[in-house]
Amino acid sequence: MTLFTLANPVFAAYAIAAAIMILKLMGQGWMTVYQMLRADGGFMNPEDLRRGPANPNPRPEQLAPDANVERSRRMQRNDLESIPAFLAVGLLFVAVEPSLGLARILFATFVLARLAHTAAYATAQSHEIRATLFSIGSIAVIVMAIYVLFRAL
């Protein structure tokens, strides 16, 4: 039987969760761009100080870190520590044929935890809230990885 098609509802659930997470990840890059435009700074490369349409008025302090740009970069790094792992483990999870209910719960848990983590990080919520949401997403990935390992061994 072919598991990796939209005819398999577990795969369809994975495809939706994965597409949302990929959009989230790419969107964070654009958020960094937006924050750099807003700050007119937070650049990282010496050549970014060349005069041009994107920077009509270059100044050395544009290479200094900007709080909002750095926050967006930290959020993206945080995403990169778990979203690629989720994308891979979710596909493996489809391959080991879990129940549709379990798959939906774990996929939704990861996606919602990550979106809530983004909202909490962007609005500088307290460490406890961020850590809780990070943990929920991380545990969803770990549960799927252990499940795959037990089924494959």
Add this chain to the structure above:
Amino acid sequence: MTLFTLANPVFAAYAIAAAIMILKLMGQGWMTVYQMLRADGGFMNPEDLRRGPANPNPRPEQLAPDANVERSRRMQRNDLESIPAFLAVGLLFVAVEPSLGLARILFATFVLARLAHTAAYATAQSHEIRATLFSIGSIAVIVMAIYVLFRAL
């Protein structure tokens, strides 16, 4: 029908694009190694100052950032913000059965934009060129993710 085999020309196109992007990503790591050898510095770990075959003449300034090493690291971080997302979304795109023409255009767009971005970044081209190439690659991923979402929902 099994979509994930080389008998499916959309999958074959994905496999070629993905393999090139994986080689690009791994190659950037080796570029960082090369730049560290050339600079005889740009190291990040205190233990890298131990005398040994790789470092016969250790000096504290080897832990200072080196411009070329840091550039290669930024290029790799930039890759990591989009190549893993492309690898995942490309596979999902294969699964939702796009036309071969559309798949080839989007895969080629991402690969060429990323290779051109690498060339522009390595040679310190202006911010506008780098931003344009980043945007093209990012939009290719976003288009595929939205297409997957619409097909799967």
Add this chain to the structure above:
Amino acid sequence: MTLFTLANPVFAAYAIAAAIMILKLMGQGWMTVYQMLRADGGFMNPEDLRRGPANPNPRPEQLAPDANVERSRRMQRNDLESIPAFLAVGLLFVAVEPSLGLARILFATFVLARLAHTAAYATAQSHEIRATLFSIGSIAVIVMAIYVLFRAL
């Protein structure tokens, strides 16, 4: 024939290797959390200095880099430079139907090199040992990517 099921021993070998690498990657995030708790510092966000259950005694120096926390973060960044690439290339490798023996050797080489790299990095072994283990893992990924490219072209 469907390649991406546990009935295919090459896929089963990939699933085991991938699940171990995903657990390694997620585990490194928890190692960073553990090192932050141990150091009571190494934080990155201004809001982490708010008083709360996770930080009953906030002090500005908690935002200074801590050697063990930074080491764990460098280890995670190092993982992120190769584990997502391995997860993607391993799946492509399954799709091009290598011999079971070759697949097992390459998957095991990557996994063992990466686990040994982690042990070497965590215990601050010399640059040469770390570089050797990094190279072995990187070459395993590169070999698989080139193999996929030749089969798909």
